[in-house]
Amino acid sequence: MDPGKQPPAGAQAVGEILPGLIRRLRPSGEEDTVRLLGLWEAAVGAETARHARPAAFRGSRLVVHVSSSxxxxxxxxxxxxxxxxxxxxxxKRAIREIILRIGPCGT
Structure with missing residues (x-):
């Protein structure tokens, strides 16, 4: 926009609307995913956490990558x-199914 021009009536700055838009577009359950990553070791134990990591969390299904067969x-x-x-x-009862796959798990 030209420096001398005024914004149209009712216009909002991108910085004002972007945070709310991101919250509305964020996939549901994302907060649970972040919490799950933070509490994984406490939930499953240190030894298991060294060999298994959450890879995806969709609906009530958790996909876990493990280090070996x-x-x-x-x-x-x-x-x-x-x-x-x-x-x-x-x-809460967020997880009803765990799917295990051999994959990268940080070991």
């Missing part, structure tokens, strides 16, 4: 326990 098998047997522990830390 042996950890995948071990955690598969503990899925119900993991779901209960994570939900307890989140303070």
């Amino acid at each position: 042996s950890w995948l098998h071990h955690l598969h047997l503990r899925r119900a326990e993991l779901i209960e522990a994570v939900n307890r830390c989140l303070g």
